[in-house]
Amino acid sequence: MDRSLKQTSMLSYWTARYFIILCIGLLVFAVAAVWWTKQQTMDSRLQTVEVLAQDIADRLDGPTGDVVIPPDLTKLLEKRAHYFQLGSGICLIVTDLSGKLLYASDPVTQEELPYKLNDSLDKAREPGMKAITAPITHQEEKIGQVTILQPTKPLTRLTDVWWAFGLALLCLTALGWLTIYLLSKKLSRPIRMVASAAREISQGHYGISLDAQTKERELGELIRSFKEMAGRLEQLEHSRSFMLAGLTHELKTPVTSVKGLIFAVREKVVQGEEADEFLDIALQESVRLERMVADLLDYNALAAGIVHLERDRLDASMLIGEIVYQWRLLQGELLQEPSLCLPEQQVYIAGDSLRIQQIMVNLLNNSLQAKHPDRALQLDIALRVHAEAAEIVVNDNGCGIPVQEQSHIFERFFRGEKKKLALRGLGLGLAFSKLLAKAQQGDLVFNSSTEEGTSFSLLLPLADSQHQDAN
The missing domain is CATH 3.30.450.20 (PAS domain)
Structure with missing residues (x-):
């Protein structure tokens, strides 16, 4: 009971x-x-x-x-x-x-x-x-x-x-009780303030003020950590509201566009070839909307851990070459051939080829979207072998990522200012790619970015036999 x-x-x-x-x-x-x-x-x-x-x-x-x-x-x-x-x-x-x-x-x-x-x-x-x-x-x-x-x-x-001893015991008892009373009161005051602040946060009020001054290191660390947590929660709540508004806008725009185009065709505002063109645009917008919804569902599924990933033994050089070749075919003849730097010996990695392709294609698409208007896009892709993992480095000569945005690039729903104006999307590409890499016991790392270009590294574990050879 x-x-x-x-x-x-x-x-x-x-x-x-x-x-x-x-x-x-x-x-x-x-x-x-x-x-x-x-x-x-x-x-x-x-x-x-x-x-x-x-x-x-x-x-x-x-x-x-x-x-x-x-x-x-x-x-x-x-x-x-x-x-x-x-x-x-x-x-x-x-x-x-x-x-x-x-x-x-x-x-x-x-x-x-x-x-x-x-x-x-x-x-x-x-x-x-x-x-x-x-x-x-x-x-x-x-x-x-x-x-x-x-x-x-x-x-x-x-x-x-007896009288002297009794008086001494009485004084010691009173002094001891007063000491623990004052200490407990001093310790409980900042803890009560933190508890009160926690209740404020639970009610959605993040603008708390903790003015407790204490010389105890542990209590000081507790108060500082709580302040940092409150600030971080306030920032996350602000980001969530902002991202939700952006997400709503990004999903609403193609829906509104498709609705307007189909309405125009149905009401015969446009006819003939122009009506066909409107339907084609509506179809493209529907495909874009479908892709954004699929990205959102995939991200949520992966974050919840319900996506099954294969762990196959893959030839890294062959896989990279095939991914780049297929991506290059979809871009047409205007794009220069990416530069591949692959080792002569075979490198075997453990992972899911489809998910690795998703990560690589996302990195290549980001490089394409960041193309500098005054120079042709040049992609350099290299495969390096380390003691514990294989590293796939993707470098481009695009516009680069602004310094103030570099610390947020792996946050979900984050999109740079230039990208918001140029392209529609949910800002899940890099966040989803990083989750995919970690799910395969690897990682996606941002190396550097300047006005001369950007560099990312995809780290993947070596297959067992390859790992033994590397050691």
């Missing part, structure tokens, strides 16, 4: 998740830090109690080797406990070498003494108590023992540390 994905803003999405992750991370860190601090604090305070026990033990060494209990021992213990912040509840017990109870800061009987001083029962003696002992020595001989029973709770009291 499909479920719609609930979407939220990037600002809310990232800040919420970052805040949760930050809190979990800081909580784990806090627990570990508190445990470690607690252990370090306990060890430090136990060492302090040990120092206190040893200090009291040194004070109990009498001059005759007996344990002497000073009368101010209780006050001394209270002062030391207050000074070292050991808290209340500590119990000081002094015994002699035989274990006899000599002093206890809290009421303790001799019978209770073994239980309190039994090291094996230290952990189970009293909940929350810790026993620290220090020997009383006289001339390096033990004469008694001082034992301090210290509650463990004061040892691990971290009230001040």
Whole structure:
């Protein structure tokens, strides 16, 4: 069952998740830090109690080797406990070498003494108590023992540390959340602008304005690429409208012409030989219209990939010679014989002979249409063999292609200004020829064009055996 994905803003999405992750991370860190601090604090305070026990033990060494209990021992213990912040509840017990109870800061009987001083029962003696002992020595001989029973709770009291640590965690959490909030806000702003611009383009408004300034390279590249895409789409939309208008005009002109001619004959506006001449003109216009429609259908079919192309092993020199010969016959005697420069060895290419002929004839017709009025048309056709492909070069000495039009010659429906005035057509010849070449794993390349002439190259893959020979 499909479920719609609930979407939220990037600002809310990232800040919420970052805040949760930050809190979990800081909580784990806090627990570990508190445990470690607690252990370090306990060890430090136990060492302090040990120092206190040893200090009291040194004070109990009498001059005759007996344990002497000073009368101010209780006050001394209270002062030391207050000074070292050991808290209340500590119990000081002094015994002699035989274990006899000599002093206890809290009421303790001799019978209770073994239980309190039994090291094996230290952990189970009293909940929350810790026993620290220090020997009383006289001339390096033990004469008694001082034992301090210290509650463990004061040892691990971290009230001040807790407040400081909690405040630090709160500040880190707020700072981290503010950081990700500002970063997310900065990142989401240009993305929202691009999304808004995309919606404008989807509605057909291409004149968008993206003024987002960002120092991030990736976001800058996204904005620049989107601007370029929007500009290109606007240009393509303008070209589409312009080309559609041109296409409509080119198709409408012969239809109108044929309609007018046939109407004139039917209404007997013209009769006899003149009527026959009108019908012949109408037939020519119909043929031209049929050719333009066929070109349009062929281009669309090839662009959609539904045209089947053969991949035969062809003799390139023989194929070029036959194509040029047939084309030359259709042009009459006024055209000079094209110059062929073919290699002596046989060159085999892989392709569709009919489609190669279409490309070659289109190039030759374009050269014929570009004939310079002050000089005879001269065509030079050469076949060159490279490591990966065969190159058929077609050069002419025509008028050339204006520089501003050279980058558009392979665009569909594009026609130069001079060609629009001189000939009817759809501007699909070179675009269709390039598609045909690419469909045969080759290419049609524009080499150069000046006032002295134009040069194109048709690249076609070598046949397998020829390719092995070339290598």
